[in-house]
Amino acid sequence: MIGQILIDGITSGAMIGLGAIGLTLTCGLLRFANFAQGEFATWGAYFALLIAGALGGAAPLGPLTFGWPLLAALLISMGLTALLAWSLDAVLFRRLRRHGNAIVLVIASFGASLALRSAVEFLFGPEPYYYSRDIAMTLRLAPGMRATADQLVVLALALVLMLAMHLLLARTPLGRAMRAVSENPDLARLAGIDAARVVRATWLLGGALAAAAGVFLGVTVQVRPAMGFELLLPLFAAAILGGIGSVPGAMVGGLVIGIAEAAAVPLAGAQYRAAVAFVVMLAMLLVRPRGLFGGRAA
Amino acid sequence: MSLLEVRDLVAGYEPGLPIVRGVGFALDAGEILVLLGPNGAGKSTLARAVAGLVPVAEGTVMLGGGSLLAVPAHRRIGAGLGFVPQSGNVFAALTVAENLAIAAAVLPRAARAGRIAAALALFPDLAAARGRAAGLLSGGQRQMLAIARALIPAPRVMALDEPSAGLAPKLVGTVLAKLREIAAGGVAVLLVEQNVRAALAVADRAMVLVEGRVAHAGTAAALRDDPRVAALYLGGVRAA
Numbered sequence A: 001m002i003g004q005i006l007i008d009g010i011t012s013g014a015m016i017g018l019g020a021i022g023l024t025l026t027c028g029l030l031r032f033a034n035f036a037q038g039e040f041a042t043w044g045a046y047f048a049l050l051i052a053g054a055l056g057g058a059a060p061l062g063p064l065t066f067g068w069p070l071l072a073a074l075l076i077s078m079g080l081t082a083l084l085a086w087s088l089d090a091v092l093f094r095r096l097r098r099h100g101n102a103i104v105l106v107i108a109s110f111g112a113s114l115a116l117r118s119a120v121e122f123l124f125g126p127e128p129y130y131y132s133r134d135i136a137m138t139l140r141l142a143p144g145m146r147a148t149a150d151q152l153v154v155l156a157l158a159l160v161l162m163l164a165m166h167l168l169l170a171r172t173p174l175g176r177a178m179r180a181v182s183e184n185p186d187l188a189r190l191a192g193i194d195a196a197r198v199v200r201a202t203w204l205l206g207g208a209l210a211a212a213a214g215v216f217l218g219v220t221v222q223v224r225p226a227m228g229f230e231l232l233l234p235l236f237a238a239a240i241l242g243g244i245g246s247v248p249g250a251m252v253g254g255l256v257i258g259i260a261e262a263a264a265v266p267l268a269g270a271q272y273r274a275a276v277a278f279v280v281m282l283a284m285l286l287v288r289p290r291g292l293f294g295g296r297a298a
Numbered sequence B: 001m002s003l004l005e006v007r008d009l010v011a012g013y014e015p016g017l018p019i020v021r022g023v024g025f026a027l028d029a030g031e032i033l034v035l036l037g038p039n040g041a042g043k044s045t046l047a048r049a050v051a052g053l054v055p056v057a058e059g060t061v062m063l064g065g066g067s068l069l070a071v072p073a074h075r076r077i078g079a080g081l082g083f084v085p086q087s088g089n090v091f092a093a094l095t096v097a098e099n100l101a102i103a104a105a106v107l108p109r110a111a112r113a114g115r116i117a118a119a120l121a122l123f124p125d126l127a128a129a130r131g132r133a134a135g136l137l138s139g140g141q142r143q144m145l146a147i148a149r150a151l152i153p154a155p156r157v158m159a160l161d162e163p164s165a166g167l168a169p170k171l172v173g174t175v176l177a178k179l180r181e182i183a184a185g186g187v188a189v190l191l192v193e194q195n196v197r198a199a200l201a202v203a204d205r206a207m208v209l210v211e212g213r214v215a216h217a218g219t220a221a222a223l224r225d226d227p228r229v230a231a232l233y234l235g236g237v238r239a240a
């Protein structure tokens, strides 16, 4: 049973981690909690649904339920959602930032979240969609430890994206500039860093990774208008657990939340699954508000 | 025409609440001008306004004959102005090498390594600490890194806000002597200082700011011997 909890928890935790990277970065950079982050995952999932549909039904790859059209759709959807996140900043948050009131920004992001979710529901209706009607094949990894091939591929892709993001932050000039602006925006300006450009890059990256999380959630669960909204609490929990502004923190935080949620189902019952993220987040805020990786105090 | 010319500068954080209230000065290449004044006089605000971090309500800031006022803060280093702020003057979570690399990123690719090497030659302590997080440096190393960071892009004017703050008396002299070296290379240095004696010893000229206005200005030697400055600083208000 522990093996099963681990594999389920890590898979969903990897998706939470992906979505939380954008949240923790924008939170660290702009000092505001973006409640619309979850909707990027929803829109990413629906973009991929449309694109995969348009590309047509190719045969599934090996033991997977989906074929190359969904992989292509994943990439295009990441690009489109990146633009969506960037435009949301350009038309809404950037203007409000100029007047510099954190409460107004949070409320605006809440409004944006409602609007984005309603738009999806209006366009696609409330009923769930699936990328494939095929039944996912279950593999037995070890005694008492099963996973679908879909799940394993999604997990691998999520880990690759996380690693790529980590390398970008740790090794590239853009990543260095992102860390610099996040730590000290004034000093970054003095050092010649164009903070506005860094902020744009952050929205693009955060949107793209959230879209991937949404598509992966769609592959392993289903595509629904509320999927991103329901992801929001785990995203915040992961970001706070790892420390605001810390990308490795968001990844590890996501995994911890994912595993804790998966463990809650057999231990406390499925109805308490959603409460777990909340409890972990509260416990972290009380014990160590800077998070595991010592980011900014939440 | 001087390299840096500031005229009738009015600046502050909120509209209608000026902190700097009509300050003017000029600074030539190779010269050190020290800016003195009691706590809250507006020294940092003046330096930050020149650097583009505080809005300017009135007046002009000219560097090499061109106005800086329309230049956004992140382009001023490219325009030739380096600034070391009073607090938070290094990226603590980044390594020393990364701090230096960020500073060099505004230069053409071919010039970067050379400028970093030159800065490390001026501050040899930093070379040994390249891989360390800047937040773990000693107070002295930290100030050296902050100065190196501002120096790497080869600014024509360098402003420093209390670079000797919190340093042991011996280090104060070391840091200020480095500024003399930097000025000797043709850089105009605007130095905000609280260590009055040490600052007047390295500076060419001095200016005392009180409540956002220039209360005294003259050569460093003249201010050193001025009883009014002594009243303000050397056993007067400051020591109380």
Ligand SMILES: Nc1ncnc2c1ncn2[C@@H]1O[C@H](COP(=O)(O)OP(=O)(O)OP(=O)(O)O)[C@@H](O)[C@H]1O
Pocket: B013, B019, B037, B038, B039, B040, B041, B042, B043, B044, B045, B046, B086
């Ligand atoms: N960010 C800010 N917002 C609003 N007011 C500020 C801000 N920073 C400083 N002030 C105010 O501006 C005035 C001048 O402050 P400033 O920091 O320029 O003084 P200073 O001469 O550098 O003092 P010190 O010697 O203590 O560094 C003070 O009254 C201070 O309260």
Ligand SMILES: [Mg+2]
Pocket: B043, B044, B045, B086, B161
């Ligand atoms: Mg000051």
